[in-house]
Amino acid sequence: MSRAWTVARRRLLHSIPVLAIVVLGMFALLEAASGDAVDAYLAVSGGDAGLVAQLRQEWGLDRSFLARLGAYLAALGRFDLGWSVAFSRPVIAVVFERAPNTLLMMGAAICFSFFAGTLLGVAAGVRPGSVRDRILSALALILYATPSFWLGLMLLVSFAVKLSWFPLGGIENIGMPETGIARVIDIAHHLVLPVLSLGLIYLALYLRLMRSGMVEAWRSDYIRTARAKGLAPNRIAFRHAARNALLPVVTMLGLQAGALLSGSVVVESVFAIPGMGRLAFEAVTQRDVPLLLGVFLVSTIMVIVANFCVDLLYAQLDPRVAVED
Amino acid sequence: MKSRPSRRSVLAGLLGSGTAASLPGAVWAQAAPRRGGTLIVAADSEPRNLNPAIVASNGVFYVASKVIEPLAEQTYEGNGLAPRLATAWHGSPDGRSVTFTLRPDVTWHDGRPFSSADVAFSALEVWKKLQNLGRVVFKDLEAVDTPDATTAVLRFAKPTPFQLIQNALPALTAVVPKHVYEGSDINANPANTRLIGTGPFRFVEHRPGQFYRLERNPNYWDSGKPYLDAIVYRVLPDPGAVAAAIEANQIQLAAFSSVPLADLARIGRVPGVAVVTKGYEGITYQLTVEINHRRKELADVRVRRAISHAIDRKFVVDTVFLGYAETATGPVPKFDKQFHTADVTTPGFDPRRAEALLDEAGYRRGGDGVRFKLRLLPAPFFEQTRQFGDYLRQALRAVGIDAEIVRNDTPGHLRAVYTDHAFDLTVGSPVYRNDPAISTTILYQGGLPPGVPFSNQYGYNDPQMNALIAKAAETVDAGERSRIYRDFQKLAGEQQPIIHVAEFTFISVTRDRLRNVANNPRWATSNWADAWLAS
Numbered sequence: 001m002s003r004a005w006t007v008a009r010r011r012l013l014h015s016i017p018v019l020a021i022v023v024l025g026m027f028a029l030l031e032a033a034s035g036d037a038v039d040a041y042l043a044v045s046g047g048d049a050g051l052v053a054q055l056r057q058e059w060g061l062d063r064s065f066l067a068r069l070g071a072y073l074a075a076l077g078r079f080d081l082g083w084s085v086a087f088s089r090p091v092i093a094v095v096f097e098r099a100p101n102t103l104l105m106m107g108a109a110i111c112f113s114f115f116a117g118t119l120l121g122v123a124a125g126v127r128p129g130s131v132r133d134r135i136l137s138a139l140a141l142i143l144y145a146t147p148s149f150w151l152g153l154m155l156l157v158s159f160a161v162k163l164s165w166f167p168l169g170g171i172e173n174i175g176m177p178e179t180g181i182a183r184v185i186d187i188a189h190h191l192v193l194p195v196l197s198l199g200l201i202y203l204a205l206y207l208r209l210m211r212s213g214m215v216e217a218w219r220s221d222y223i224r225t226a227r228a229k230g231l232a233p234n235r236i237a238f239r240h241a242a243r244n245a246l247l248p249v250v251t252m253l254g255l256q257a258g259a260l261l262s263g264s265v266v267v268e269s270v271f272a273i274p275g276m277g278r279l280a281f282e283a284v285t286q287r288d289v290p291l292l293l294g295v296f297l298v299s300t301i302m303v304i305v306a307n308f309c310v311d312l313l314y315a316q317l318d319p320r321v322a323v324e325d
Numbered sequence: 326m327k328s329r330p331s332r333r334s335v336l337a338g339l340l341g342s343g344t345a346a347s348l349p350g351a352v353w354a355q356a357a358p359r360r361g362g363t364l365i366v367a368a369d370s371e372p373r374n375l376n377p378a379i380v381a382s383n384g385v386f387y388v389a390s391k392v393i394e395p396l397a398e399q400t401y402e403g404n405g406l407a408p409r410l411a412t413a414w415h416g417s418p419d420g421r422s423v424t425f426t427l428r429p430d431v432t433w434h435d436g437r438p439f440s441s442a443d444v445a446f447s448a449l450e451v452w453k454k455l456q457n458l459g460r461v462v463f464k465d466l467e468a469v470d471t472p473d474a475t476t477a478v479l480r481f482a483k484p485t486p487f488q489l490i491q492n493a494l495p496a497l498t499a500v501v502p503k504h505v506y507e508g509s510d511i512n513a514n515p516a517n518t519r520l521i522g523t524g525p526f527r528f529v530e531h532r533p534g535q536f537y538r539l540e541r542n543p544n545y546w547d548s549g550k551p552y553l554d555a556i557v558y559r560v561l562p563d564p565g566a567v568a569a570a571i572e573a574n575q576i577q578l579a580a581f582s583s584v585p586l587a588d589l590a591r592i593g594r595v596p597g598v599a600v601v602t603k604g605y606e607g608i609t610y611q612l613t614v615e616i617n618h619r620r621k622e623l624a625d626v627r628v629r630r631a632i633s634h635a636i637d638r639k640f641v642v643d644t645v646f647l648g649y650a651e652t653a654t655g656p657v658p659k660f661d662k663q664f665h666t667a668d669v670t671t672p673g674f675d676p677r678r679a680e681a682l683l684d685e686a687g688y689r690r691g692g693d694g695v696r697f698k699l700r701l702l703p704a705p706f707f708e709q710t711r712q713f714g715d716y717l718r719q720a721l722r723a724v725g726i727d728a729e730i731v732r733n734d735t736p737g738h739l740r741a742v743y744t745d746h747a748f749d750l751t752v753g754s755p756v757y758r759n760d761p762a763i764s765t766t767i768l769y770q771g772g773l774p775p776g777v778p779f780s781n782q783y784g785y786n787d788p789q790m791n792a793l794i795a796k797a798a799e800t801v802d803a804g805e806r807s808r809i810y811r812d813f814q815k816l817a818g819e820q821q822p823i824i825h826v827a828e829f830t831f832i833s834v835t836r837d838r839l840r841n842v843a844n845n846p847r848w849a850t851s852n853w854a855d856a857w858l859a860s
């Protein structure tokens with residue numbers, strides 16, 4: 001375990017240049033976009049020349065690119081993410097208000113799709129070319145080709161509008177907020193449809209990866225050996241084929257786990273969930289540089305952590321792969 | 326309420342389900358109102374500053390007008406104004422003062438009494454200094470006298486038309502509490518997001534990304550009102566989800582056309598759902614083609630008139646707006662009887678005349694059939710501004726002008742048009758606010774500094790036009806002032822510095838349980854004290 005800690009510390013140091021590139025890149029990209037936060041603000045209300053100049057000065061937008069970048073980096077050094085002009089609140093408060101919702105929704109969607117997708121992938125890959133395999137593969141292809149907003153709206157229309165089984169959107173009951181365990185159940189109830197509309201699409205990905213891994217494995221020498229030893233077919237499928245087929249699936253899991261905090265603009269909009277995807281979108285349309293950087297920094301840290309965890313998991317699955325220093 | 330048989334209400338009957346349920350308010354208003362119930366409505370934006378005294382915009386009013394009241398509100402009846410915090414008002418003949426008699430025994434939501442001092446503070450410190458529209462209308466406000474607690478006298482340094490002040494009352498005179506704002510940085514005061522007002526509803530909670538919650542003010546001056554216990558604004562950013570929510574009866578109102586026009590025919594047939602086309606006349610939007618007069622071709626009035634001749638306004642109304650709009654001939658909408666004139670020479674649809682004018686101006690078709698090329702920037706503000714951009718490109722192509730469409734998001738569009746002037750034509754959607762001097766003449770007035778959004782950044786600077794605008798600004802007599810603005814419309818029709826295509830308001834989709842809908846011309850942005858939910 002202490003070895004893992006050493007590696008963790010080293011990874012953290014290596015991630016500093018990554019973070020620096022993210023900050024510089026985002027700053028430069030938003031600088032290149034036409035219009036600034038004041039332009040975005042004035043679209044709502046209009047205003048005369050005096051107001052325009054006054055706002056630019058108040059929001060520090062009358063300073064040069066380098067001066068603003070310098071000020072931002074200096075504040076970042078003090079772990080201060082700055083002030084969001086779009087929300088008139090500190091960036092850190094806005095981001096941490098949204099992060100739990102996104103973490104919950106994305107976490108549930110990724111867990112669901114990983115477990116369900118892997119199991120179905122095994123089911124399809126046990127006997128490649130069978131009727132079951134064909135049906136599952138076709139289903140996966142259809143799901144994968146479905147746009148998430150459409151799937152979301154269809155789930156909404158069927159299960160919330162027509163059947164009234166689930167609420168239409170939001171993260172919890174807004175008429176009468178619950179407390180304690182009732183609140184947990186209420187939130188879970190609200191999350192079923194958004195998690196399904198994200199999860200069903202990811203599921204297809206895992207299913208296909210797992211299936212093709214299994215197909216590959218069946219042709220391997222070690223499977224022939226296992227057969228020759230006279231092992232039971234189920235044991236071969238699960239202990240030998242599936243375990244090896246799992247490696248690319250775990251890689252995929254790592255990539256997706258990075259998205260845990262980036263959220264999904266589309267699904268969050270359809271289900272009115274106040275998450276990080278919508279926040280990043282608002283930050284761009286409002287040209288709110290500190291807010292967008294805050295969102296990206298938090299997401300970047302999430303990616304780094306997730307990748308590290310996946311590397312550890314790899315070593316567990318395949319002893320040939322060691323955690324690199 | 327008085328039912329006005331206009332084209333809009335006829336439309337409502339035709340496009341709704343065709344049953345009694347689809348008729349606006351008029352039918353329902355007969356029944357006795359029921360107390361109680363929570364009204365849940367859709368909201369699509371969460372303004373960062375919710376103070377209507379600082380930001381006079383429809384997105385802010387939608388929530389804030391229930392909490393903070395103006396001196397008077399627009400109405401369909403009589404002279405067009407209903408008293409709110411002021412009960413009477415009159416202007417002096419020289420235009421140097423306006424006297425308001427204020428409503429007695431009104432209390433703020435925090436329990437303190439409302440008085441003329443609050444009006445004086447709001448006028449001098451907020452409307453005049455900070456408000457997006459007030460900075461223009463109240464620029465000459467010098468002092469506010471408060472001889473007693475229920476009298477406020479606005480004094481102007483220069484003659485200011487009483488007609489203008491009256492027309493500005495609904496949108497520009499939200500009164501905020503002096504005791505909360507005095508001595509603070511008004512722009513940064515926490516009460517800008519946690520509103521304190523005198524209105525029928527108190528501000529209770531805002532959970533960003535989720536909802537606003539307003540609750541009944543039991544001490545409202547209009548005793549017995551409001552009828553509703555609470556109003557909840559659910560933040561629903563997706564238009565498809567808004568339509569689903571109203572269908573599932575999870576919300577009772579989707580205002581400001583948040584249900585897309587294409588969905589209205591379908592949703593109007595759902596039992597219990599009504600499509601209402603009234604209640605927005607006081608916030609009419611105008612679909613316009615804004616022109617960069619710095620381009621030598623476009624500086625020629627014949628070319629501008631040719632472009633106007635190339636546009637089939639009826640087609641635009643029927644196709645882009647699916648009939649939910651009216652054609653326009655000039656800068657004042659037809660609804661405004663005070664100022665509108667139909668006696669203008671705005672060129673109608675006549676592509677042949679357009680071609681003749683372009684030939685006459687010396688821009689003949691080249692070998693490829695093209696006379697000249699233009700950059701066209703459709704504003705991204707509405708689906709219809711973008712769609713009209715596509716139509717305009719085709720309409721111009723038919724008369725030999727090749728317009729290349731350049732798309733931007735909102736801040737990019739504002740920067741390109743109003744600061745960088747990097748456009749030739751743009752599709753705009755200015756709001757008409759019941760008096761040309763509030764936000765309309767500024768689109769025609771020459772010599773403004775760059776960087777001011779929704780103003781004349783078009784390089785148009787005509788001495789005759791400037792003189793008319795200046796004269797109207799200092800004309801105190803209402804009849805004379807209206808006459809000048811009719812001349813202004815005639816001149817705009819002749820010169821076509823901006824081409825007016827259509828006038829559009831919004832559509833509300835409601836559950837028919839919600840009563841007293843659309844009973845004034847600014848209904849969605851009024852106080853809803855008389856709205857109620859049938860059981």
